[in-house]
Amino acid sequence: MSPDAVILNPRASPRVPARCQVRVRQRLWRWSAETADLGPGGCQLVSGRRVAPGRSLRVTLALPALRVEVRTAARVVWSRPSAPGRLGLAFEGTPSHRAWFQALAVADPAVSAAARRTPDRLPLAARVYLGAPPPSALGFTPDELAVLRRVGSGVRVGGLLASLGGAPSERTVGALFGLVTRRLLVLEAAGSPGPEPWRAALAAAEAAAGVPPLARPSTAQRLFDEGMEHLAAGRTALALRRFEEARAHAPADREIAAMAARLARWS
Numbered sequence: 001m002s003p004d005a006v007i008l009n010p011r012a013s014p015r016v017p018a019r020c021q022v023r024v025r026q027r028l029w030r031w032s033a034e035t036a037d038l039g040p041g042g043c044q045l046v047s048g049r050r051v052a053p054g055r056s057l058r059v060t061l062a063l064p065a066l067r068v069e070v071r072t073a074a075r076v077v078w079s080r081p082s083a084p085g086r087l088g089l090a091f092e093g094t095p096s097h098r099a100w101f102q103a104l105a106v107a108d109p110a111v112s113a114a115a116r117r118t119p120d121r122l123p124l125a126a127r128v129y130l131g132a133p134p135p136s137a138l139g140f141t142p143d144e145l146a147v148l149r150r151v152g153s154g155v156r157v158g159g160l161l162a163s164l165g166g167a168p169s170e171r172t173v174g175a176l177f178g179l180v181t182r183r184l185l186v187l188e189a190a191g192s193p194g195p196e197p198w199r200a201a202l203a204a205a206e207a208a209a210g211v212p213p214l215a216r217p218s219t220a221q222r223l224f225d226e227g228m229e230h231l232a233a234g235r236t237a238l239a240l241r242r243f244e245e246a247r248a249h250a251p252a253d254r255e256i257a258a259m260a261a262r263l264a265r266w267s
Contacts, residue, residue: 124158159232
């Protein structure tokens with residue numbers, strides 16, 4: 001891995017964690033929802049109503065900081081029915097119609113700060129750590145959980161993505177950047193409380209999302225983390241050895257077995 005290698009943020013425009021009330025209309029149906037994140041190009045809605053990807057909507061965003069409402073057409077890009085249900089929307093206005101987001105960033109210091117810390121790229125050699133867990137762990141997407149559960153005490157971005165298997169999908173990379181933007185992943189060890197405060201939060205989030213929790217002995221976790229470090233540094237032989245040692249301590253752990261099998265094919 002080149003020391004200068006980077007991975008780019010797949011979002012063409014920033015998204016910031018911002019909650020605002022939204023009125024949604026689809027033909028004859030109308031309902032209320034709330035944003036989980038928001039940007040000039042789209043938003044993520046927390047909504048109990050299922051809408052198929054590709055459908056067109058009309059949305060009205062209430063922006064108290066601006067004392068205005070923004071009305072725009074939107075298209076459903078993705079839909080996740082698991083509670084709480086979520087919709088990923090892409091706004092369909094022209095860039096000139098999105099000046100409201102710049103005005104919002106000026107009027108709301110929290111939005112401005114979040115937009116500034118949204119990176120457009122991350123070095124693969126950079127190390128990420130768990131930030132402070134949120135008050136409520138509900139609402140994580142499966143992609144976000146897949147990233148969070150692999151960070152442990154800190155891991156290089158390259159090793160983290162490699163542990164997810166194959167070329168990282170746009171959704172996985174988007175989840176990584178979204179977690180960094182929300183400060184749930186941080187780039188400084190001093191800003192991390194470590195993995196212990198996350199254990200209960202991740203268990204609750206995994207249960208809510210229907211994701212099987214990791215039940216991994218501490219020795220297996222330590223060896224797995226060491227394997228990830230070797231993998232991120234390009235030491236595949238040492239990484240394979242650590243994963244095989246970890247598998248001996250947790251023979252039923254599918255993630256460890258998959259990593260060992262994947263590296264064995266490369267060796």
